[in-house]
Amino acid sequence: MASLSHFTTACWKNLQGDRMNKQLFFILRALHKSAASEASGISAAGEEAMPDRLITPVADVGEKTRIMTLKEMPGPSTLSNLVEFIWRDGFSRIHEIQMEHRKKFGKIFKSRFGPQLVVSVADRDLVAEVLRAEGVAPQRANMESWKEYRDMIGSSTGLISAEGEDWLKMRSVLRQLIMRPRDVAVFSDDVNKVVDDLIKRVCILRTQEPDGATVHNVNDLFFKYAMEGVAAILYESRLGCLENEIPQETQDYITALHLMFSSFKTTMYAGAIPKWLRPVIPKPWEEFCLSWDGLFKFSRLHVDKRLAEIEAQLERGEDVKGGLLTHLLINKEMTMEEIYANLTEMLLAGVDTTSFTLSWASYLLARHPRVQQQIFMEVKRTLGPGAVATADDVPRLPLIRGLVKETLRLFPVLPGNGRITQDDLVVGGYFIPKGTQLALCHYSTSFEEENFADASDFRPDRWIRKDSTDRVDNFGSIPFGYGIRSCIGKRVAELEMHLALTRLIQKFQICMCPRTADVKAKTHGLLCPAAPIHLQFIDREI
Amino acid sequence: MAFVTALRRLAHVRLREYSWRTAAVTSGAWLTSQRSFTSSSPSLRSDNKVTINFVNRDGEKITVKGSPGDSLLDIVINEDLDFDGFGACEGTLACSTCHLIFDEDTYKSLGPVTDEEMDMLDLAYGLTDTSRLGCQICLTKSLEGVVARVPESVADIRQSKDESS
Numbered sequence: 001m002a003s004l005s006h007f008t009t010a011c012w013k014n015l016q017g018d019r020m021n022k023q024l025f026f027i028l029r030a031l032h033k034s035a036a037s038e039a040s041g042i043s044a045a046g047e048e049a050m051p052d053r054l055i056t057p058v059a060d061v062g063e064k065t066r067i068m069t070l071k072e073m074p075g076p077s078t079l080s081n082l083v084e085f086i087w088r089d090g091f092s093r094i095h096e097i098q099m100e101h102r103k104k105f106g107k108i109f110k111s112r113f114g115p116q117l118v119v120s121v122a123d124r125d126l127v128a129e130v131l132r133a134e135g136v137a138p139q140r141a142n143m144e145s146w147k148e149y150r151d152m153i154g155s156s157t158g159l160i161s162a163e164g165e166d167w168l169k170m171r172s173v174l175r176q177l178i179m180r181p182r183d184v185a186v187f188s189d190d191v192n193k194v195v196d197d198l199i200k201r202v203c204i205l206r207t208q209e210p211d212g213a214t215v216h217n218v219n220d221l222f223f224k225y226a227m228e229g230v231a232a233i234l235y236e237s238r239l240g241c242l243e244n245e246i247p248q249e250t251q252d253y254i255t256a257l258h259l260m261f262s263s264f265k266t267t268m269y270a271g272a273i274p275k276w277l278r279p280v281i282p283k284p285w286e287e288f289c290l291s292w293d294g295l296f297k298f299s300r301l302h303v304d305k306r307l308a309e310i311e312a313q314l315e316r317g318e319d320v321k322g323g324l325l326t327h328l329l330i331n332k333e334m335t336m337e338e339i340y341a342n343l344t345e346m347l348l349a350g351v352d353t354t355s356f357t358l359s360w361a362s363y364l365l366a367r368h369p370r371v372q373q374q375i376f377m378e379v380k381r382t383l384g385p386g387a388v389a390t391a392d393d394v395p396r397l398p399l400i401r402g403l404v405k406e407t408l409r410l411f412p413v414l415p416g417n418g419r420i421t422q423d424d425l426v427v428g429g430y431f432i433p434k435g436t437q438l439a440l441c442h443y444s445t446s447f448e449e450e451n452f453a454d455a456s457d458f459r460p461d462r463w464i465r466k467d468s469t470d471r472v473d474n475f476g477s478i479p480f481g482y483g484i485r486s487c488i489g490k491r492v493a494e495l496e497m498h499l500a501l502t503r504l505i506q507k508f509q510i511c512m513c514p515r516t517a518d519v520k521a522k523t524h525g526l527l528c529p530a531a532p533i534h535l536q537f538i539d540r541e542i
Numbered sequence: 543m544a545f546v547t548a549l550r551r552l553a554h555v556r557l558r559e560y561s562w563r564t565a566a567v568t569s570g571a572w573l574t575s576q577r578s579f580t581s582s583s584p585s586l587r588s589d590n591k592v593t594i595n596f597v598n599r600d601g602e603k604i605t606v607k608g609s610p611g612d613s614l615l616d617i618v619i620n621e622d623l624d625f626d627g628f629g630a631c632e633g634t635l636a637c638s639t640c641h642l643i644f645d646e647d648t649y650k651s652l653g654p655v656t657d658e659e660m661d662m663l664d665l666a667y668g669l670t671d672t673s674r675l676g677c678q679i680c681l682t683k684s685l686e687g688v689v690a691r692v693p694e695s696v697a698d699i700r701q702s703k704d705e706s707s
Contacts, residue, residue, distance in 0.1 A: 179634035
């Protein structure tokens, strides 16, 4: 759910720009970053500087004991990386490059993005080792620019942008509210109301088409569903995203969110331009701030609205009832600024991630009618005609769970996640100094034959267990991450997807629209469809 | 910040009445979740307590008592047992560090495993057929004398050890 904060952030910050600016920017960033890198311990010198004690062979491991240095680690040359990313627009193919590099350089390799060294870990077991060795407050990537904006407006950081103790404090509060499956199950009815509107919306949209069946660019629909769903939980209020007329304030938010993503190329390197250069190249930082202004404004609006309601209820001497936001406002475990910041970041992180996954899931169902039929039969058998599923029914719908897992395996929203090492580590036989940016290559591990037989096939049933001791060693596909800094919205997102997909499958036969051919994935911060997906939704006979 | 001030002023008067519990009771689940972390309340009589035997990573047996309803993770926390890295996510099913191993008969008596627990167990280090997550096991009287083994620690890749060892 941490939509922007995976390792590509670091790369974007370094290099991404429109074509005109690319080279200039690269140089600027290099200048700026050298100081920052030293501070965070990522320095060119780090490659050679290895403590003497580490060169000594470890006694009990026999022959291949010498710990290698980063200098010995294979990887693309700085020049070829430069060509790949700048002239061949590698950023949109970052997931494919991950696979190519895995084949070429092995389980662990290093890449340079200007002065920024990134060590890619592209092996299930090594990813597991790294994540299992985490301390109490793992760090994902450099979030300086996010923090700077928050400092500027006097706001707090949130779960994505905060680090260390600040992060841990907020995480401790929030995880007690929205991480346990049973805590999230209570939102079933709220989410189902949003699913009702999604279904209605599908029916309205398809009547506008000559064939009476097609919905254009399903991601647009799922974007609205995801936003409505996550806001229903976070703000305890409905936004009207799925209505014919979207309220202005909601529309403003969508605009701000689109600005954040569409101007990704400029906004993401906003923080990368040194402050003294901002008067000369002001646009990235301005757009970055403008997007955040819009996102924060929306959060404040909704949080303040709920606060006013609570206040009025208290004045009238009524019981205050509510969900997540009410709890946060009444319990005061976080400051108001922390509440604003976290709701802003959680909403941001919970929209595109969920909508892309729903788009891919529908696309895959349409591409594989037999699988769709199999899942439909399970839903029909389990729920009976017309029954609306809740979280309690999901355990009896293993193929629905399998569908979400399999979709995220084939199209992991975050093709790679980042970690900045908090200790000196030895991974895959290499010494990796503290402060190194790691990229955990989830995309490539998801496609390893060793991890998943017939890896490129869409097979939701590969996730079904024969019994409770049947194990799937699934570190190969951990789309929500693992451990203390894994996605805090995992259970909310799962609930939204399970309930929406169950109802869609119950209600419609989802088919390919003749105009939609093969849709490939591209990376734009997140792994997203490279072309619009148009699908037909045909009523099932009841 | 006028809103906050206003709310604080109002809430101050009725703080106890409108504590988070009001919200939690309404939404159903938070009371339960909160309870599992404030379970050191001495309200239960001691004869109701259940004895648990943990076997730590050195093979040492540690016998403690817990109240019915507590999870095994609660007990590790309440008793301040020093199992390195245990229960990192505070029982929110985001990790598998509270992994415990039981004998087969005990395992069978522990009740059903949810899908979410199974998914997390898949990611546990040193997994066995009789593994469970401590945060998901609630004490009952029938678990009197239960033995729960803390599995071997993850091969530590921090600092100077070779990961391949």
